[in-house]
Amino acid sequence: MIDTSLKRNYTGENQAAALPEPSRRRLVRLMQILRQTKAERLTSAEIGGLVGCRDTLVRRDIGLAGFRGGVSNGYDTGALLSAVERALGAGDGAAIRRCCIVGLGRLGTALLDSSIFDGSGFAVVAGFDSSVNRTEILRSTFPLYPASRLEAAVAAERIEFAILSVPDREAQSVTERLSRCGIRGIVNFTAAAFAAPEGVRVENVSPVTALLTLAAGC
Amino acid sequence: MIDTSLKRNYTGENQAAALPEPSRRRLVRLMQILRQTKAERLTSAEIGGLVGCRDTLVRRDIGLAGFRGGVSNGYDTGALLSAVERALGAGDGAAIRRCCIVGLGRLGTALLDSSIFDGSGFAVVAGFDSSVNRTEILRSTFPLYPASRLEAAVAAERIEFAILSVPDREAQSVTERLSRCGIRGIVNFTAAAFAAPEGVRVENVSPVTALLTLAAGC
DNA sequence: TACTGTGAACCTATTCACAGCA
């Protein structure tokens, strides 16, 4: 059995782990809105329209994030953004988080375009594929490795997150390998469902999964 | 106040709308597992390991889906799959659902590889981009149109769902156009947050959003 | 024995209702 007691070593004053999951998701969304908006002030009702929830809930979330600065014409977007980023551990001072892409098929290579991640707080610093052909031919601003070097490179590059775009059948085994070298989260672009190892979070974002989820409600 | 009583006009025997949202998401996941597994039987505990929830909850979900066939060595995967598909409106008899890709940048073109959607119950039948250059040069098994023909083609092709991979700044306006021609759901690959028009569901699956959500919990 | 199915208890998230404030 895997010992979980040592999995989390808190490296900062990040309180996000204490936030309820739904609030965390909405606050992430709010952070993205605030990063993009040009408005100087926003009310909870306006935010609710963009996040997709009621104004009351927006105010709750903001309260949970530890921000109190609202006045009768809404929130100052700059101040609110700082507070939300701090609550989510994505503040100005926060280190850029290092990611890798595993599986350089059509979808994986599309993500080599690192401009996608500009200003997000994340940087892709490595790519992996089982085909040496691909890792040698493809061009990118960061190194591409054969899959055999996954463990070594993840450790050496101190990579925290992985974007998984391998064929479905490899998803489970690659996940286990990633987990063993201490990855903290996986963005799963495959349609495969796999057991998330202890201490590894998974976000399922396969287009197929997303379409199924959408369609299931209609 | 908005009157919700008339919002849903049930167009079939699809009961998925009645399922609680979290259950629906887990059942979608379960459906994917069942479609992929080779096992003839699975217990609720095994399923729970893959879906990421407790066995009790799996049994609740299965019950909500209207299936009762479990016995002391678990569920027959074939029978369970039929039941889950029926509950989600994705049964054998269900029509293939028609989708389009809007925005044929690197990410959008990666999704032109229609093998991604094989066997999923979805088919991409059109692509759109504001650059006529792209729509004329790119190769695909289905037609690619200039963005100006969005409304016409979505109506003519009876497209129900859209995959959005345009630049962030265009996300809101394209969403409104899609909504006006009756699209039912949008898979949002952009990092933009936009107000979902009445009657349109949105699944946010941008890699950036996914990474932020993962990282916010650590 | 090893599982499922489910009423009841519990806990969590959301909404209501309204006081407080600019």
Add this chain to the structure above:
DNA sequence: TGCTGTGAATAGGTTCACAGTA
């Protein structure tokens, strides 16, 4: 007046505990 912030009420989802069954 028009907003925020929050205690209290409500609704909703999850887990417990256990009876039922092959």
